[in-house]
Amino acid sequence: AQSVTQPDIHITVSEGASLELRCNYSYGATPYLFWYVQSPGQGLQLLLKYFSGDTLVQGIKGFEAEFKRSQSSFNLRKPSVHWSDAAEYFCAVVIYNQGGKLIFGQGTELSVKP
Amino acid sequence: DVKVTQSSRYLVKRTGEKVFLECVQDMDHENMFWYRQDPGLGLRLIYFSYDVKMKEKGDIPEGYSVSREKKERFSLILESASTNQTSMYLCASRKAGTGSYGYTFGSGTRLTVV
Numbered sequence: 001a002q003s004v005t006q007p008d009i010h011i012t013v014s015e016g017a018s019l020e021l022r023c024n025y026s027y028g029a030t031p032y033l034f035w036y037v038q039s040p041g042q043g044l045q046l047l048l049k050y051f052s053g054d055t056l057v058q059g060i061k062g063f064e065a066e067f068k069r070s071q072s073s074f075n076l077r078k079p080s081v082h083w084s085d086a087a088e089y090f091c092a093v094v095i096y097n098q099g100g101k102l103i104f105g106q107g108t109e110l111s112v113k114p
Numbered sequence: 115d116v117k118v119t120q121s122s123r124y125l126v127k128r129t130g131e132k133v134f135l136e137c138v139q140d141m142d143h144e145n146m147f148w149y150r151q152d153p154g155l156g157l158r159l160i161y162f163s164y165d166v167k168m169k170e171k172g173d174i175p176e177g178y179s180v181s182r183e184k185k186e187r188f189s190l191i192l193e194s195a196s197t198n199q200t201s202m203y204l205c206a207s208r209k210a211g212t213g214s215y216g217y218t219f220g221s222g223t224r225l226t227v228v
Contacts, residue, residue, distance in 0.1 A: 099162055
């Protein structure tokens with residue numbers, strides 16, 4: 001069955017430190033992958049997506065993600081975290097032969113220490 | 115600016131009531147989706163619709179039904195609300211047949227069942 005796993009429910013990093021949020025997927029075909037962010041009280045915002053091509057994808061707000069087929073992973077990274085990055089982050093995979101439904105991971109809540 | 119509008123931001127309903135959550139999009143999108151969001155569980159798909167009058171069960175359809183009589187409107191129905199349906203509900207839509215998989219999400223309805 002298709003699934004997405006985000007192993008870390010909550011991560012705390014210091015402002016200015018680097019960040020990596022983990023995402024593992026299970027999907028039989030070539031995956032289309034997304035990272036979304038949800039700030040407190042806000043809607044979902046797309047950070048970046050991967051469909052094909054270069055496995056290192058650049059997104060908004062200085063985020064990037066690397067697709068690794070051999071590890072079934074799509075980890076999100078940022079070299080230097082800002083206090084405004086505190087939010088919940090969701091990884092998702094498209095099931096494109098089933099109406100394009102999105103399957104989400106459990107989410108990772110990011111806290112940023114001053 | 116394209117929009118997915120959910121009619122209520124907050125709702126409080128009593129156990130046993132029939133509840134309607136409404137979602138309207140102005141983008142002529144064929145595909146529409148209902149998710150519920152719970153802490154530690156991420157977003158889980160309840161139902162989705164390929165097009166008008168079409169519907170498919172998602173991962174957690176029990177206790178819910180949907181209606182799609184017009185292309186722009188996708189309604190989620192709780193036939194007899196229960197306290198375990200207290201949650202945040204998110205609607206989304208996308209244009210079918212496009213390779214971009216651009217999803218637009220609503221701001222959510224926070225439902226409390228007492």
